[in-house]
Amino acid sequence: xxxxxxxxxxxSVSPGxxxxxxxxxxxxxxxxxxxYQQKPGQAPRLLIYGASTRATGIPARFSGSGSxxxxxxxxxxxxxxxxxxxxxxxxxxxxxxxTFGQGTKVEIK
Amino acid sequence: xVQLVESGGGVVQPGRSLRxxxxxxxxxxxxxxxxxxxxxxxxxxxWVAVIWYDGSDKxxxxxVKGRFTISRDxxxxxxxxxxxxxxxxxxxxxYCAREQRFCSGSSCYHYFDYWGQGTLVTVSS
Numbered sequence: 001x002x003x004x005x006x007x008x009x010x011x012s013v014s015p016g017x018x019x020x021x022x023x024x025x026x027x028x029x030x031x032x033x034x035x036y037q038q039k040p041g042q043a044p045r046l047l048i049y050g051a052s053t054r055a056t057g058i059p060a061r062f063s064g065s066g067s068x069x070x071x072x073x074x075x076x077x078x079x080x081x082x083x084x085x086x087x088x089x090x091x092x093x094x095x096x097x098x099t100f101g102q103g104t105k106v107e108i109k
Numbered sequence: 110x111v112q113l114v115e116s117g118g119g120v121v122q123p124g125r126s127l128r129x130x131x132x133x134x135x136x137x138x139x140x141x142x143x144x145x146x147x148x149x150x151x152x153x154x155x156w157v158a159v160i161w162y163d164g165s166d167k168x169x170x171x172x173v174k175g176r177f178t179i180s181r182d183x184x185x186x187x188x189x190x191x192x193x194x195x196x197x198x199x200x201x202x203x204y205c206a207r208e209q210r211f212c213s214g215s216s217c218y219h220y221f222d223y224w225g226q227g228t229l230v231t232v233s234s
Contacts, residue, residue: 030216031216031218032216032217032218032219034218034220034221036154036221038154042226043204043224043225043226043227044154044204044221044224045224046220046221046222049209049211049218049220049222050211050213050216050218053211055222087153087154089154089220089221091218091219091220095168096159096168097156097168097170098144098146098156098159098219098221099156100153100154100155100156101153102153103153103154
């Protein structure tokens with residue numbers, strides 16, 4: 001069973017500062033990792049796929065890196081609209097299963 | 110523009126059934142796999158089920174296997190989730206999501222590029 005572990009659970013950051021979020025997979029699935037942002041009362045929004053490719057319309061301050069079992073989402077300079085919960089998600093080939101991490105909440109310091 | 114609109118949520122007693130629908134528009138529905146993802150109150154995201162673009166295959170999370178069934182009607186651009194034997198722990202917002210597959214070289218990536226706004230299912234006596 002694939003398990004995705006995100007850290008930290010909560011990250012307190014001041015606007016304009018850099019935020020670094022981590023995601024660890026219990027099994028390697030190459031770069032088959034995506035990141036989503038979710039604000040209260042809203043559906044998740046795709047930020048990153050393939051571990052490092054920004055989705056359409058996502059600002060360049062969001063970047064993803066990593067492969068194998070260790071992945072990172074970096075927000076270079078936090079804007080007010082970036083305070084939200086972030087989830088990583090990996091796909092397992094067989095049986096087909098999509099697994100999410102438990103989320104990291106980025107809050108205003 | 111791509112739109113996914115869920116419906117069918119509500120309050121239901123434990124052991125009863127409910128059927129969710131997800132109406133899609135703005136894209137060629139029959140080209141894409143479709144999923145259901147749920148989120149219990151104050152909790153994280155949990156993948157529930159997937160159905161292939163042509164309905165030829167489907168998979169369910171262990172937590173719902175044998176109780177929930179995903180299906181689709183490509184003539185109506187709609188995905189369904191039949192939920193039987195509901196439990197209190199099934200209480201959640203249920204989202205439908207479109208699966209995007211992107212292949213580069215020998216690697217293919219599977220992720221959710223569009224989500225509906227969700228429909229709340231509350232299982233309570």
